[in-house]
Amino acid sequence: MAWIRSTRWYGARLLVLLLLILPRVPRLVSPTFLLLTGLFVGGFGSVPANAAERTFVLAPSVLVSAPDLFGAKALSRSATLGRAVGLKRGAIRFAKGVCPSLLADPTRRITRVRLLGGPVGAPLVVGRSLATGLTSALTLMNTATWFAPASGTTRQAQWISEAPVSDAIGFATTGFATGDQTGALGGSDAVKTSPGFRMVVNLGSDPGIDTAELAVAVTTELPSKKLGKPGKRTECILVASLEPVDLEALRDLVAATPLGTVTRNRLNFILNTAQTFLDRGKGARAARNIRTFALEVAQRSETEIAPSFAEAMINRANAAAEALCFTAAEKASCN
Amino acid sequence: MQLIARIAAIVTLLAVAQPVRADLMTFQMTVGDALASVGETNAFLVSLGKNARGLKLVPGGTKFAGITCAGFGDVYKLGSVTVLDGPAAFAERVTTKKGKDAALLATAFGLAGLTPWAPPTTEAETDRQLWAATQVSHGVKFATESLDDTGTNDGLLDASSSAGIFRFRAQVPPTAAAGASYRFLVELVGRTASIDSGLVAFGRQRCFTFVDLVPVDVSVLDRLVNESLEDAQVRNGLASRVALLKTALLRRDFVTSLDIMAYIVGHLIARSPEHAIPAAARRVVTGVFDVRRGLDFRPATAACGNGTRETGEACDGTDLGGFTCVSLGYASGTLTCEPSCLLSYGNCVAMPVCGNGVVEINEECDHGAQNSNTAPDGCRTSCKRSFCGDGVIDIFEDCEGNNFGGDVQNCKDLGYEGGTLKCDPVYCEYDDERCDEGD
Numbered sequence: 001m002a003w004i005r006s007t008r009w010y011g012a013r014l015l016v017l018l019l020l021i022l023p024r025v026p027r028l029v030s031p032t033f034l035l036l037t038g039l040f041v042g043g044f045g046s047v048p049a050n051a052a053e054r055t056f057v058l059a060p061s062v063l064v065s066a067p068d069l070f071g072a073k074a075l076s077r078s079a080t081l082g083r084a085v086g087l088k089r090g091a092i093r094f095a096k097g098v099c100p101s102l103l104a105d106p107t108r109r110i111t112r113v114r115l116l117g118g119p120v121g122a123p124l125v126v127g128r129s130l131a132t133g134l135t136s137a138l139t140l141m142n143t144a145t146w147f148a149p150a151s152g153t154t155r156q157a158q159w160i161s162e163a164p165v166s167d168a169i170g171f172a173t174t175g176f177a178t179g180d181q182t183g184a185l186g187g188s189d190a191v192k193t194s195p196g197f198r199m200v201v202n203l204g205s206d207p208g209i210d211t212a213e214l215a216v217a218v219t220t221e222l223p224s225k226k227l228g229k230p231g232k233r234t235e236c237i238l239v240a241s242l243e244p245v246d247l248e249a250l251r252d253l254v255a256a257t258p259l260g261t262v263t264r265n266r267l268n269f270i271l272n273t274a275q276t277f278l279d280r281g282k283g284a285r286a287a288r289n290i291r292t293f294a295l296e297v298a299q300r301s302e303t304e305i306a307p308s309f310a311e312a313m314i315n316r317a318n319a320a321a322e323a324l325c326f327t328a329a330e331k332a333s334c335n
Numbered sequence: 336m337q338l339i340a341r342i343a344a345i346v347t348l349l350a351v352a353q354p355v356r357a358d359l360m361t362f363q364m365t366v367g368d369a370l371a372s373v374g375e376t377n378a379f380l381v382s383l384g385k386n387a388r389g390l391k392l393v394p395g396g397t398k399f400a401g402i403t404c405a406g407f408g409d410v411y412k413l414g415s416v417t418v419l420d421g422p423a424a425f426a427e428r429v430t431t432k433k434g435k436d437a438a439l440l441a442t443a444f445g446l447a448g449l450t451p452w453a454p455p456t457t458e459a460e461t462d463r464q465l466w467a468a469t470q471v472s473h474g475v476k477f478a479t480e481s482l483d484d485t486g487t488n489d490g491l492l493d494a495s496s497s498a499g500i501f502r503f504r505a506q507v508p509p510t511a512a513a514g515a516s517y518r519f520l521v522e523l524v525g526r527t528a529s530i531d532s533g534l535v536a537f538g539r540q541r542c543f544t545f546v547d548l549v550p551v552d553v554s555v556l557d558r559l560v561n562e563s564l565e566d567a568q569v570r571n572g573l574a575s576r577v578a579l580l581k582t583a584l585l586r587r588d589f590v591t592s593l594d595i596m597a598y599i600v601g602h603l604i605a606r607s608p609e610h611a612i613p614a615a616a617r618r619v620v621t622g623v624f625d626v627r628r629g630l631d632f633r634p635a636t637a638a639c640g641n642g643t644r645e646t647g648e649a650c651d652g653t654d655l656g657g658f659t660c661v662s663l664g665y666a667s668g669t670l671t672c673e674p675s676c677l678l679s680y681g682n683c684v685a686m687p688v689c690g691n692g693v694v695e696i697n698e699e700c701d702h703g704a705q706n707s708n709t710a711p712d713g714c715r716t717s718c719k720r721s722f723c724g725d726g727v728i729d730i731f732e733d734c735e736g737n738n739f740g741g742d743v744q745n746c747k748d749l750g751y752e753g754g755t756l757k758c759d760p761v762y763c764e765y766d767d768e769r770c771d772e773g774d
Binding site: 079086 | 371373374375377378379381382383384385390392393394395396397405406593594596597600601604605607608609610611612614617620624627628631762
């Protein structure tokens with residue numbers, strides 16, 4: 001049943017994708033049209049049964065270094081990516097997008113960020129000129145697929161969440177339309193590690209204790225030359241390796257860590273308590289429990305928990321607590 | 336007049352030529368760092384645009400100035416890693432096209448912000464079997480014995496060995512920010528693996544990259560604590576713990592060292608003013624784990640029981656590292672080494688005097704006349720560090736027994752509707768389990 005639902009979901013996206021690629025609209029009675037209609041009818045409103053709501057955050061430091069990190073990954077895998085990766089004007093090209101380094105060019109800044117819905121969903125969002133070859137390129141990079149319902153929140157100064165659309169969670173600077181770059185992110189933001197964007201999506205497959213490979217469209221632009229008009233823009237579609245920062249991630253880490261029964265039960269008990277508070281809508285109390293979790297891990301880090309596991313659990317717990325107390329209102333109740 | 340001019344010139348020269356302070360720091364580069372550096376450096380070279388003129392894309396990487404960097408870790412297994420002291424090394428190592436390639440590389444890598452450093456004469460080690468470290472011109476080289484062989488793959492490394500460590504010491508200038516990384520120029524040599532016992536010619540490839548590394552020395556924690564933490568109480572409290580950690584490490588008392596490091600991390604979490612650890616305190620936590628990684632290192636050649644004290648061992652057989660019972664604060668006795676290569680104090684005769692200002696055996700601290708049973712976070716008159724249950728609310732504690740301190744006396748003071756506030760007897764933190772949320 002889950003397979004059928006999954007296939008139906010893919011069908012809708014595949015239909016739109018094929019319509020984008022096909023040179024002209026197929027005739028009403030043609031086999032192609034019948035196939036596409038079947039896919040379309042079967043594809044609406046379905047989410048795989050194993051999809052799970054997961055939380056991810058993006059910090060300015062992560063965003064401004066993302067083109068370079070992705071460039072490294074894409075170049076290393078260029079033998080299998082083939083023509084999907086190339087060079088263009090001192091930048092790495094992936095599919096049809098161009099990813100210039102923000103660390104190398106201090107004048108270039110990020111003004112828009114969109115989390116894309118995976119290999120099939122991404123081409124539907126980025127527009128025709130960028131869509132060609134994107135599905136296969138993202139598939140080769142093992143990009144994860146996610147499903148609605150999804151939400152995005154930002155606390156980054158001078159940034160807003162874009163109106164929700166299918167297969168994308170978007171954020172842009174408040175002056176994006178007019179070319180006002182106030183608040184845009186550049187190389188100087190590489191030291192800002194506090195998360196500015198939070199995204200909650202239904203992830204198609206469970207990443208466990210690893211990162212999820214998520215497609216992100218990053219719009220960069222040069223300074224505006226004409227008042228009221230944006231500077232030259234470049235769209236970079238990259239694959240970012242992001243760790244889920246939620247209770248499920250902590251549960252996975254506990255499960256993957258060699259522990260004694262007493263310690264394992266204690267840590268799971270704390271996480272279950274946090275989950276209870278979260279289910280009751282009390283994020284602040286859940287965050288306090290997560291802090292207790294981190295503290296208990298630290299206190300056992302030499303006696304019962306190997307330091308490498310302890311470090312991973314403490315860092316992820318910290319990020320999860322921060323994600324729960326993200327907005328100003330949430331933070332006020334957390335402190 | 337001439338004499339004055341000469342003196343002025345000498346003074347000016349001395350003032351100008353004053354050397355930048357350099358510290359001898361320990362760095363650990365993993366095999367994973369080395370392999371990942373190939374892609375990262377390739378992306379950097381692409382971003383240089385016209386400053387890396389002639390750069391071409393090849394399958395799996397790039398080709399620039401006659402050097403191809405592609406397929407490291409999969410096609411080409413790692414055979415050697417040489418840490419170089421800067422772009423000046425290119426002139427000696429890249430002699431193609433009458434030095435033009437070397438000049439191109441020097442220009443490109445000159446823009447990478449490499450750390451200038453002086454190669455040491457010793458103290459380079461690795462935990463990889465069949466690998467050895469040697470001093471070479473402009474740096475230190477780690478290489479597998481089989482790199483030049485024709486028939487064996489022994490020692491060649493790929494991603495499955497990413498946790499392997501190359502450790503070296505370098506004289507480096509202090510970083511601008513506490514806990515910042517240093518960027519080292521590295522030359523990698525890879526070799527294709529043999530599938531038929533050396534009957535085919537091996538493919539070789541070498542590649543220049545850079546790697547960002549953070550020192551693993553405990554001295555890093557001094558700066559991190561002093562420059563990162565704003566709260567003076569927390570800062571001073573942790574500075575004293577870092578001092579204790581240094582003493583323990585000097586004495587090669589690894590058990591106490593690990594205990595202190597866990598204590599520092601735990602209390603940074605406990606005393607964080609927010610729900611999550613602030614970025615500044617997080618840097619200290621990361622620094623502690625970096626130092627911890629440094630302590631975990633064991634060179635491949637090290638073998639507890641071979642009679643020679645090596646990295647990671649407090650002693651080995653009769654090699655006690657120069658320590659005696661007296662040098663470790665005992666009155667007399669014979670220091671011995673346990674089979675696990677930890678020092679054994681069992682035969683040392685303790686005669687500690689609590690209150691003499693010297694930390695002796697069985698003493699956790701000794702502040703002399705400053706020892707106190709009432710001062711928060713002080714050294715107690717028993718020469719024990721302040722602890723939960725000593726009746727004094729220390730800086731890392733919310734409460735002690737029924738004493739909740741000044742600001743908080745009950746659940747309402749913590750924002751609850753009511754209930755009974757308790758003090759956790761183990762951690763001396765507020766226990767709000769019985770507080771009423773009012774919902």
